[in-house]
Amino acid sequence: GAVVSQHxxxxxxxxxxxxxxxxxxxxxxxxxxxxxRQFPKQSLMLMATSNxxxxxxxxxxxEKDKFLINxxxxxxxxxxxxxxxxxxSSFYICSARPPGQGLETQYFGxxxxxxxx
Amino acid sequence: GxxxxxxxxMTATEGAIVQINCTYQTSGFNGLFWYQQHAGEAPTFLSxxxxxxxxxxxxxxxxxxxxxxxxxxxLKELQMKDSASYLCASMDxxxxxxxxxGTKLIIKP
Numbered sequence: 001g002a003v004v005s006q007h008x009x010x011x012x013x014x015x016x017x018x019x020x021x022x023x024x025x026x027x028x029x030x031x032x033x034x035x036x037r038q039f040p041k042q043s044l045m046l047m048a049t050s051n052x053x054x055x056x057x058x059x060x061x062x063e064k065d066k067f068l069i070n071x072x073x074x075x076x077x078x079x080x081x082x083x084x085x086x087x088x089s090s091f092y093i094c095s096a097r098p099p100g101q102g103l104e105t106q107y108f109g110x111x112x113x114x115x116x117x
Numbered sequence: 118g119x120x121x122x123x124x125x126x127m128t129a130t131e132g133a134i135v136q137i138n139c140t141y142q143t144s145g146f147n148g149l150f151w152y153q154q155h156a157g158e159a160p161t162f163l164s165x166x167x168x169x170x171x172x173x174x175x176x177x178x179x180x181x182x183x184x185x186x187x188x189x190x191x192l193k194e195l196q197m198k199d200s201a202s203y204l205c206a207s208m209d210x211x212x213x214x215x216x217x218x219g220t221k222l223i224i225k226p
Contacts, residue, residue: 041219042218043216043217043218043219044160044204044206044216045216046213049213093159104148104150104165104167104212106214108162113157
């Protein structure tokens with residue numbers, strides 16, 4: 001099956017620093033990738049939809065200047081949390097939608113756990 | 118508004134059967150998903166229903182009633198490794214997933 005990787009899997013950073021998370025589709029080209037955030041014991045919340053070669057579409061309430069998304073190639077999307085604060089500590093998960101398959105198809109990455117001190 | 122409801126936690130015995138219910142209200146409907154999520158890991162796909170009825174896949178089955186906005190996930194012959202959270206998600210008219218908070222399933226020996 002299709003594989004999506006994320007790097008890093010764990011990151012601890014100081015408040016005020018920026019953190020970049022990578023999401024890669026390893027064996028397929030993904031024109032669309034999704035970024036989710038999940039707080040403990042809560043549901044996944046879609047943050048933004050990333051389309052290769054164009055600007056990301058952010059969900060209501062998500063600051064686009066704080067969560068920078070770049071989908072520069074068909075296999076890579078990055079999420080940069082700028083000036084991270086403790087309340088940004090969360091589990092960040094990406095998913096990728098391969099072309100040529102139904103729109104219901106998404107493959108999830110393993111997630112990145114961010115802890116901001 | 119859009120809403121997904123599922124129980125917060127359920128407990129079952131190893132070898133038994135458990136049914137996890139989910140009700141949904143979304144803007145448009147393009148299918149109902151069930152995912153399994155172990156603690157600290159990303160969700161893994163279990164099932165997708167877009168038509169009414171029961172879909173069976175090994176020990177796991179999923180049922181959908183679109184008229185009632187209702188689905189359930191049925192797990193048979195429970196194993197200890199089935200202890201996890203089970204997430205119900207509805208795909209809306211924009212093909213975006215609307216997620217429930219998940220049902221934590223505890224399996225006891």
